[in-house]
Amino acid sequence: MVETTNQPNPRFVFQEEEMTLPVERLRVEQPAGRRTGCPFHDVREMLREVGLRPTRQRLALGWLLFAKGDRHITAESLHEEALRARFPVSLATVYNTLHQFTEVSLLREVAVDGSKTYFDTNASDHHHFYVEGQSELLDIPGAEVMVDRLPTPPEGFEVARVDVVVRLRRKQPA
Numbered sequence: 001m002v003e004t005t006n007q008p009n010p011r012f013v014f015q016e017e018e019m020t021l022p023v024e025r026l027r028v029e030q031p032a033g034r035r036t037g038c039p040f041h042d043v044r045e046m047l048r049e050v051g052l053r054p055t056r057q058r059l060a061l062g063w064l065l066f067a068k069g070d071r072h073i074t075a076e077s078l079h080e081e082a083l084r085a086r087f088p089v090s091l092a093t094v095y096n097t098l099h100q101f102t103e104v105s106l107l108r109e110v111a112v113d114g115s116k117t118y119f120d121t122n123a124s125d126h127h128h129f130y131v132e133g134q135s136e137l138l139d140i141p142g143a144e145v146m147v148d149r150l151p152t153p154p155e156g157f158e159v160a161r162v163d164v165v166v167r168l169r170r171k172q173p174a
């Protein structure tokens with residue numbers, strides 16, 4: 001069975017189809033505290049927890065990234081979303097922010113080939129199907145990939161993580 005939809009991240013559940021960025025709230029300093037159920041506030045908390053200063057850019061991009069639950073997104077498509085949400089930001093800033101989020105494990109980077117890098121808002125260990133020709137990345141349900149014979153790492157190294165990308169293509173008609 002192929003899982004086509006991801007489980008929503010329970011911290012950020014959104015009802016609205018079209019999201020508009022609450023730009024005015026990007027300037028409002030909110031006191032640190034418990035999660036309020038407000039996704040925007042939660043992004044601020046999330047940044048605080050990983051030690052990233054909640055700049056306007058990080059808040060806005062974090063909000064766009066995480067408010068829609070688990071998903072795989074490229075820098076280019078996040079950039080488009082930001083512009084659509086009327087948040088003017090350069091593609092370079094989007095790249096930098098995505099890499100900063102990845103460094104603190106808020107995101108996971110999934111490189112599919114030399115030219116395509118996806119950022120996964122689900123940073124937990126899981127593997128992916130990649131649908132060739134459609135540039136689509138799907139989660140493989142946890143228990144369905146068994147990697148039980150790992151190669152011995154070279155002297156002085158240990159295996160940090162195993163990323164499996166299983167490439168899919170449509171079956172050719174017989």
Ligand SMILES: [Zn+2]
Pocket residue numbers: 072120122126127128138139
């Ligand atoms: Zn994933």
